[in-house]
Amino acid sequence: MTRPFGYFVHHQGRGHAERCAAIAQALPPTRPMTVFCARDDIFPPLPAQVDIVRLPSLFEPSGDEPGTMDWVPTPVTLHCAPLGWPGIRHAMATLAAWFDRADPALMICDVSAEVAQLARICSVPHVKVLQHGDRDDPGHRAAYDGAAGLLAPFHAELAQPEWDAGLRAKTCFAGGLGVDVRIPEREVARQRIGVGADEEMILVVSGGGGEGFSQAPLGVGARARPAARWVTIGKVQRDWHATEPTNIEHRGWVEDAADHIAAADLIIASTGNTTCQQILAAGRPWLAIPEWRYFDEQHRKAEALAAAGVATVRPHLPSSAHAWDAALAETLAAHRPLRQRAMIDDAPADRIALWLEALADRLWTPLPFPLPLTPMERHPQ
Incomplete structure (x- = not known):
């Protein structure tokens, strides 16, 4: 058996x-x-x-x-x-x-x-x-x-x-x-999720292991780039003081995250493992924002992603319009899609x-010859 x-x-x-x-x-x-x-x-x-x-x-x-x-x-x-x-x-x-x-x-x-x-x-x-x-x-x-x-x-x-x-x-x-790293074509994905072919789409992805990103800084980002359509999937923390423009839409949990990722022009996401692999497979510009996890897991992963040249990293969401402008510009300029896709085996x-x-x-196959005796076995006390 x-x-x-x-x-x-x-x-x-x-x-x-x-x-x-x-x-x-x-x-x-x-x-x-x-x-x-x-x-x-x-x-x-x-x-x-x-x-x-x-x-x-x-x-x-x-x-x-x-x-x-x-x-x-x-x-x-x-x-x-x-x-x-x-x-x-x-x-x-x-x-x-x-x-x-x-x-x-x-x-x-x-x-x-x-x-x-x-x-x-x-x-x-x-x-x-x-x-x-x-x-x-x-x-x-x-x-x-x-x-x-x-x-x-x-x-x-x-x-x-x-x-x-x-x-x-x-x-x-x-x-x-x-x-599942079978990424659909951008145009097909956009048709599926209801985004126009010529729209600039910025996607925010919150994974399932935490509480998600805060609403307020996302609103600042959407106001800083008003011509783009901002879409969030996953959990977003509601802030009573957040003021959001009309170009941001919160879709919550979705079953077609891969379509959203394939449709995006730029992605803002934490560094959970599933999210990482999907974004790398899609080869999209990525602003990585690590969330708190035990042992600083996401922060150390973000460091590794930055060192490999496959993501732009910030320690937290930008907190002003000019900080958002700088982070998004750097993300687009540093984009290396072939390098990203090479991370997927x-x-x-x-x-x-x-x-x-x-x-x-190897563990359960008997050795064809006996192992040499250890010092303790050769000279038992």
């Missing part, structure tokens, strides 16, 4: 679930997979050999947790490990029981340093998804150092400069993983699936 793969999926945003589904579709049908997640409604279609097990959230209290243990410090090797939470106990017990029962070939962790370390403690080889950010802390290092491999859902040229040769050697990079899910299968074979 083929050993299954396990896959832990963080339920914030949609990118984690989308790349899990892409990998599952690319794996051979003989490879069963069990997915563990706090939500089962965020996944694209999954193949028949994939089961989803719902876990309690490791990060959100249910109301049954005691409030008397916060004085016990969290060790530096852990990030989120509050004491007395029955949901966390149940989640970890479910995972440990599955490890024992299923005898998995690999456990893929996207993302939780604690789940990765649990797999290692339970003697299950794991693959850790590698994300941008300041993650050189003991918790992340333990998860990375103990992993059989690392999976980076972005192009190798977007690696952070401090990632050493050892970390890169165990990493499989896959630009565009989990994202051919068939990234297939590449990852082959890498995972080869890694599992």
Whole structure:
């Protein structure tokens, strides 16, 4: 019987679930997979050999947790490990029981340093998804150092400069993983979303992992470029003091984000992974505004995008008309569409699936010769 793969999926945003589904579709049908997640409604279609097990959230209290243990410090090797939470106990017990029962070939962790370390403690080889950010802390290092491999859902040229040769050697990079990068023609996309062929369209994209951009600075930008049609998709924070002109339209959550991106002349967006891959695939001028995330993930990703020459970056939305003029002018002048599209790999899910299968074979294939004895084995105490 083929050993299954396990896959832990963080339920914030949609990118984690989308790349899990892409990998599952690319794996051979003989490879069963069990997915563990706090939500089962965020996944694209999954193949028949994939089961989803719902876990309690490791990060959100249910109301049954005691409030008397916060004085016990969290060790530096852990990030989120509050004491007395029955949901966390149940989640970890479910995972440990599955490890024992299923005898998995690999456990893929996207993302939780604690789940990765649990797999290692339970003697299950794991693959850790590698994300941008300041993650050189003991918790992340333990998860990375103990992993059989690392999976980076972005192009190798977007690696952070401090990632050493050892970390890169165990990493499989896959630009565009989990994202449908089949970008429609600009004219077709504009017809679909109701934008005229000759209009200048500036698109603002807020991802699903946070609260979105504020309304007020977008209004300032729209007033600074009145001839353009401004369209926002995703969540926008309402500001009581915002005064908006008539050339900005808020469409909220849409099912055709790819059409909006393909239709745009310039895009203003945060640096969540799915948004990044879609914009890079479309090759559009991009003003990247990182949002707050744990470990400064989006800020470090924005630095990598700027270093690769595929986005213009500002630390926050411009706050005046002249600042908007300068940022938009720089974005258009620095646009390198061929460079952007080069960040998207051919068939990234297939590449990852082959890498995972080869890694599992390497881990579980007996060696043709015995390993040399360690010093401790040669000279036992």
